[in-house]
Amino acid sequence: MASSASPAVGRALDILTHLARQTGAVGASAIARDLGLPRSTTYHLLAVLEERGFVLRLPESRGWALGASAYGLTSAYTPHEGLERLARPVMRALAAEQGVTVHLGILRGPLTLYLLKESPAGATDEPSLVTAVGVLLPAHLTASGRAILAQLPEATVRALYTRPGDFVSRTGRGPRGLGDLLGELGPERARGWSEEVELVTPGLRSVGAAVFDLHRQPVAALSCTWRARVPARDAEPIVSALLAGASEVSRRLGG
Numbered sequence: 001m002a003s004s005a006s007p008a009v010g011r012a013l014d015i016l017t018h019l020a021r022q023t024g025a026v027g028a029s030a031i032a033r034d035l036g037l038p039r040s041t042t043y044h045l046l047a048v049l050e051e052r053g054f055v056l057r058l059p060e061s062r063g064w065a066l067g068a069s070a071y072g073l074t075s076a077y078t079p080h081e082g083l084e085r086l087a088r089p090v091m092r093a094l095a096a097e098q099g100v101t102v103h104l105g106i107l108r109g110p111l112t113l114y115l116l117k118e119s120p121a122g123a124t125d126e127p128s129l130v131t132a133v134g135v136l137l138p139a140h141l142t143a144s145g146r147a148i149l150a151q152l153p154e155a156t157v158r159a160l161y162t163r164p165g166d167f168v169s170r171t172g173r174g175p176r177g178l179g180d181l182l183g184e185l186g187p188e189r190a191r192g193w194s195e196e197v198e199l200v201t202p203g204l205r206s207v208g209a210a211v212f213d214l215h216r217q218p219v220a221a222l223s224c225t226w227r228a229r230v231p232a233r234d235a236e237p238i239v240s241a242l243l244a245g246a247s248e249v250s251r252r253l254g255g
Helices: 007-020 028-035 039-051 068-073 081-098 143-150 154-160 178-191 232-252
Strands: 055-058 063-066 101-108 111-118 136-138 194-197 204-212 218-227
Touching: 007 028, 007 039, 007 055, 007 063, 007 068, 028 039, 039 055, 063 081, 081 101, 081 111, 081 218, 081 232, 101 143, 111 143, 143 178, 143 194, 143 204, 143 218, 154 178, 178 194, 204 232, 218 232
Parallel strands: none
Antiparallel strands: 055 063, 101 111, 101 218, 111 136, 194 204, 204 218
């Protein structure tokens, strides 16, 4: 219940607490009903909370969920749970629309850590992937890792690669050293997305795009994976959808 001394603040906190207990987005009418609030008050408070990044309106469900500011204030979530909850609906839609496997990855030093994976429902020809949730792979070989690296200052990239064994190869392809990597990242930075063709697994191709936080820092990346035999021209819709998806996750994070 809202405090009688500061009803607006109390009601806003009630809304945040209510959303934190949900497993998905909730409509404004349902929030008003569940909390016993006037609908006009609920809409007004949601608008204020949205303006400050504490709640987020999700177009795919026409509902409301916690925003990046709420996740940043609480330690009740694991370090990446907020990112995962905001990215998962976007990834699921991208996988369904494009018929590809979609990953969410972050950097762990010179490695890519995979946080989420979404596959198209009912897929009968899904490729066998090594990129399961929790797997670490060399960032210079993965599309998601390269997408993040491409958005970092060159000095930061250099600081990540200081050991002779950093530039391993899985398939006999890929950059052999820092000079090779920096040369490849330049064009990828300019076009806004990265690509790997059979660097991780023979027969597979991936594209990745960085996700930015409210400080415009690249904190993660989305990537799409499919069979390399698909003609390059058929990849254009996938790249466009990937860029839109990464932009939407960035928006949800306040970026």
